[in-house]
């Protein structure tokens with residue numbers, strides 16, 4: 001039985017003070033929902049500069065805190081990057097890796113996603129590895145080929161034991177921040193395909209236990225339908241994660 005994970009990607013939004021206010025509102029709205037016991041796990045991923053203040057605000061709550069990127073090296077001449085040890089300092093326990101905006105604007109490749117994911121595991125962080133096809137790729141019937149390349153590339157060299165902490169997020173690029181959500185059927189089909197790849201690569205136990213999140217314009221209205229799909233184990237949420245009421249509704253839909 002896979003426990004749902006509802007993760008908010010705040011992207012480049014919220015100063016520390018704004019982030020604390022959002023975290024406080026969220027904590028209040030979720031206080032009756034017991035996300036630390038039998039409800040879904042709840043995670044927020046603020047910008048690096050906001051994460052420490054948010055982590056302090058959420059210290060005694062069951063809401064987890066993550067980052068949006070990690071470098072593969074432990075230290076060195078990598079201007080603008082943060083290492084796993086630095087993320088642990090914030091402190092955060094989770095990290096989003098290979099988001100399509102990183103791939104699109106910052107040259108992230110399957111190879112760098114693989115290196116960053118390895119670094120996350122080395123530092124005891126839970127990686128959320130993002131994959132997903134472009135609209136042109138879907139229209140050219142290349143969705144499965146793209147997903148296979150990304151899964152094989154991102155997870156190359158991982159052991160069955162390492163896979164225990166890896167979460168995969170299927171995020172069709174055409175659905176991110178566009179308001180154009182994948183239909184329940186499109187999303188389920190892609191998730192089932194990703195799970196079948198995990199069977200091939202790591203066996204049925206790993207594939208059965210690995211959580212695969214859906215991301216792409218998930219909101220308070222469409223979450224229940226998506227989360228009801230058998231291979232969808234939660235959501236990675238951008239825009240709707242910036243509104244406490246909407247995010248709390250998505251968490252409630254994941255119960």
Ligand code: PEP
Nearest residue numbers: 176177215216217238239
């Ligand atoms: C995301 O950034 O991962 C995302 C899914 O964004 P949105 O929910 O805004 O489409």
